[in-house]
Amino acid sequence: MTYTLTRVEDALAAENARYPLGERQRVEDPMQQQVHRSVFTGKLEEVLNSTVNWGRKHSLWPYNFGLSCCYVEMTTAFTSPHDIARFGAEVIRASPRQADFMVIAGTCFMKMAPIIQQLYDQMLEPKWVISMGSCANSGGMYDIYSVVQGVDKFLPVDVYVAGCPPRPEAFLQGLQLLQDSIQEERRPLSWVVGDQGVYRAEMPSQREKHRDRRIQVTELRTPDGI
Amino acid sequence: MSVVNPELRATDPPDHRVGLLTERLRDQFGDQILCEQATLTGMPVFWVSRRALVEVLTVLRQLPEPFEMLFDLSAIDERLRSRRHGLPETDFTVFYQLLSVSGNRDVMLKVALSERDLSLPTVIPVYRNANWYEREVWDMFGIRFEGHPNLSRILMPPTWKGHPLRKDHHARATEVDPYSMTVESQETEQQALQFRPEDWGMQRQSDDTEFMFLNLGPNHPSAHGAFRIVLQLDGEEVIDCVPDIGYHHRGAEKMAERQSWHSFIPYTDRIDYVGGVMNNLPYVLAVEKLAGIKVTARIQTVRVMMSELFRITSHLLFLGTYLQDLGAMSPVFYAFTDRQKGYEVIEAITGFRMHPAWFRIGGLMQDLPKGWDRLVQGFVDWMPARLDEYERAMMDNSLVRDRTKHIAAFDTANALAWGVTGPNLRATGCNFDLRKQRPYSGYENFDFEVPLGNNGDVFDRGQLRIEEMRQSVKILQQCVNHMPEGDYKADHPLTTPPPRERMLEHIETLITHFLQVSWGPVLPANESLQMIEATKGINSYYLTSDGSTMSYRTRIRTPSFPHLQQIPELMRGGFVPDLIAHLGSIDFVMADVDR
Ligand code: SF4
Numbered sequence: 001m002t003y004t005l006t007r008v009e010d011a012l013a014a015e016n017a018r019y020p021l022g023e024r025q026r027v028e029d030p031m032q033q034q035v036h037r038s039v040f041t042g043k044l045e046e047v048l049n050s051t052v053n054w055g056r057k058h059s060l061w062p063y064n065f066g067l068s069c070c071y072v073e074m075t076t077a078f079t080s081p082h083d084i085a086r087f088g089a090e091v092i093r094a095s096p097r098q099a100d101f102m103v104i105a106g107t108c109f110m111k112m113a114p115i116i117q118q119l120y121d122q123m124l125e126p127k128w129v130i131s132m133g134s135c136a137n138s139g140g141m142y143d144i145y146s147v148v149q150g151v152d153k154f155l156p157v158d159v160y161v162a163g164c165p166p167r168p169e170a171f172l173q174g175l176q177l178l179q180d181s182i183q184e185e186r187r188p189l190s191w192v193v194g195d196q197g198v199y200r201a202e203m204p205s206q207r208e209k210h211r212d213r214r215i216q217v218t219e220l221r222t223p224d225g226i
Numbered sequence: 227m228s229v230v231n232p233e234l235r236a237t238d239p240p241d242h243r244v245g246l247l248t249e250r251l252r253d254q255f256g257d258q259i260l261c262e263q264a265t266l267t268g269m270p271v272f273w274v275s276r277r278a279l280v281e282v283l284t285v286l287r288q289l290p291e292p293f294e295m296l297f298d299l300s301a302i303d304e305r306l307r308s309r310r311h312g313l314p315e316t317d318f319t320v321f322y323q324l325l326s327v328s329g330n331r332d333v334m335l336k337v338a339l340s341e342r343d344l345s346l347p348t349v350i351p352v353y354r355n356a357n358w359y360e361r362e363v364w365d366m367f368g369i370r371f372e373g374h375p376n377l378s379r380i381l382m383p384p385t386w387k388g389h390p391l392r393k394d395h396h397a398r399a400t401e402v403d404p405y406s407m408t409v410e411s412q413e414t415e416q417q418a419l420q421f422r423p424e425d426w427g428m429q430r431q432s433d434d435t436e437f438m439f440l441n442l443g444p445n446h447p448s449a450h451g452a453f454r455i456v457l458q459l460d461g462e463e464v465i466d467c468v469p470d471i472g473y474h475h476r477g478a479e480k481m482a483e484r485q486s487w488h489s490f491i492p493y494t495d496r497i498d499y500v501g502g503v504m505n506n507l508p509y510v511l512a513v514e515k516l517a518g519i520k521v522t523a524r525i526q527t528v529r530v531m532m533s534e535l536f537r538i539t540s541h542l543l544f545l546g547t548y549l550q551d552l553g554a555m556s557p558v559f560y561a562f563t564d565r566q567k568g569y570e571v572i573e574a575i576t577g578f579r580m581h582p583a584w585f586r587i588g589g590l591m592q593d594l595p596k597g598w599d600r601l602v603q604g605f606v607d608w609m610p611a612r613l614d615e616y617e618r619a620m621m622d623n624s625l626v627r628d629r630t631k632h633i634a635a636f637d638t639a640n641a642l643a644w645g646v647t648g649p650n651l652r653a654t655g656c657n658f659d660l661r662k663q664r665p666y667s668g669y670e671n672f673d674f675e676v677p678l679g680n681n682g683d684v685f686d687r688g689q690l691r692i693e694e695m696r697q698s699v700k701i702l703q704q705c706v707n708h709m710p711e712g713d714y715k716a717d718h719p720l721t722t723p724p725p726r727e728r729m730l731e732h733i734e735t736l737i738t739h740f741l742q743v744s745w746g747p748v749l750p751a752n753e754s755l756q757m758i759e760a761t762k763g764i765n766s767y768y769l770t771s772d773g774s775t776m777s778y779r780t781r782i783r784t785p786s787f788p789h790l791q792q793i794p795e796l797m798r799g800g801f802v803p804d805l806i807a808h809l810g811s812i813d814f815v816m817a818d819v820d821r
Binding site: 016017018019021064065066067068069071072073075076079080081094107109110111112113114115117118119139141142143144145146147148149153154164165167223224225226 | 381382383390395396397398399400402404405406407408409410411412415416419444445447451452472473474475476477480481492493496499500543558559562563565566574575577579580581592593595596597598601815816817
């Protein structure tokens, strides 16, 4: 598997730098190199990494942040019929400082963008971003003067959820994809041990993964009955 | 209190009162009334001179059946409009739409402005809710209002260059350089949003205390979206506050000038984004007026049914969040369970949950699916017991009562002066519901009541909506029982998309079909307007067609905009928790404010 590496020291703001901050480069799985150095430390690190990641992915605290219509479907995922607690992500936090991930649920307005950036900066590492809905993914149907054409113009996005709005189930699927990718992550285990970079796994594209199965559908149900 | 005479309906032509009004104005103002414009808006439209504007408004405000409410105020950039035969020369036109609740009628005044002299006197002394509307016109068109206390941008960021609704301003984000943000520009933008009390004539301290300025929003759990309000506090007490909007401006009105009449429908869903297809209704009705389409009874009834379903899901969302803002955790779970039930019905019929965009010009996207009645009946049977339970568990709860009774109360006169409509107006006891007063889409055939409140406080606004849901359930039952047979598309050349069967006759019909589907229908040049009783109040679309495949100007009047403008007056002297309770009781979504 290939990874995207962001070095910690690069993520500091230089004078007049452009968002998103931090140099990213594609690298091989750092674990491979470890293994060549010493089989024992390599294994130990792998066990530690996956234990920590297992803990992280099952206790993701979302930041209570909504922009527009998609937020209603996001909230729906938190209520009884969809029950996000099944995935350990029900502890909504009102402060970015206590949250693990932020869902950009809705349209990203130019007037709002600097504020979103500030809220993101206030979140502590490790932190992740889910972009929910066409608006946040790409501007969606709002190719209009007041809308940023995709929140990834200034924030690093981990998972994109398609739809306008995505169903609550789709949001939950996005959350699970985020969990999968967190499981593969390599982060510094401590400030003194080893490499201080953040390695994010390059996860396979869902579209490609499911394409073969999807194009095999030959019969579509007519909408005349329920 | 009942101020409405149900016998009189402004839309019923010919109304002898229009003649009287014209006479009255002509007598008093002579040639200051430049002309009367014939439109399909269903109301008299007068062009008045700039000099006489304030005086004419004052007279209309003081008639025996006064125009109590400034319903809407906006402008049109007329520089590229070609078909405006017989109307006064103008580059920019500002229009004032007034509503008389006592007389159940409307009137519109228009003022012509030349590009070289874009200024008008402010009308705040006559209608105080003109304040935000005038700021919006300044922001969008760059027209100045002399004497306005704070003519600053309201929707766009303070650093914005240009006025978006002018015809020479770009519409698409992709027409200009892609957006980027640097560390420095982020800082500058944040600085520009900084609140300075002096700009709003506020003191930083009084004789004995220093005030605290609290910035609530634009991201706050109880601000219901991207809404900001800055509070001037003395301890817990709110001395004054300044709502700040525009964090949710999606340029829907400009978008309408770039979409065909047909392809704008999905954008209407996203205006009041919890109102679903209810938003399609005023738009398609206004377009149908322009096109001269009459739809079948079945289409009307299905439209009413779907709209009322969405009224219930919207009110349920209101109820859940309203009580959550008061600190009750569980109602939101109950309410969303019911919403899910509602969505099951909506989804089975329209194929989508929140934004089905299911109404069409001259009809519906498709007919009701087989078995729809069973589904709707299931929902109708489910709801009443739940509503009773909500009432007992929540509205009878003494904590809820203490937090909401006599909080943020206002009376009918105050509501009308601020342009408040819908449940919030009816909570003051004013019986004004367009479904009764000016039935549209066949509402006159239904048997339902209009619930009213007494005190116009936070409690009444909550209670009233539970009652409204009961009435909506009643309407749904009547739809199930009496759904008329008929076509789901009107038999008219401008029905879009046209029935497919008609395409396959010969090459002519094929070409016509192709053009109408690819370019969209061409609507005759004219102006039309339709108001409806939406979930949150009166929503209206004012369409100007220049005889093309796209709208020349689409004005969307939304109820939540004036509702937010009213907040400071109600909150002065209140406490912070009262503000939170009030915000919960208004029932607004930011898309319905900023569009
Ligand atoms: S993607 Fe669609 S539903 Fe989501 S915020 Fe944008 S317009 Fe609304």
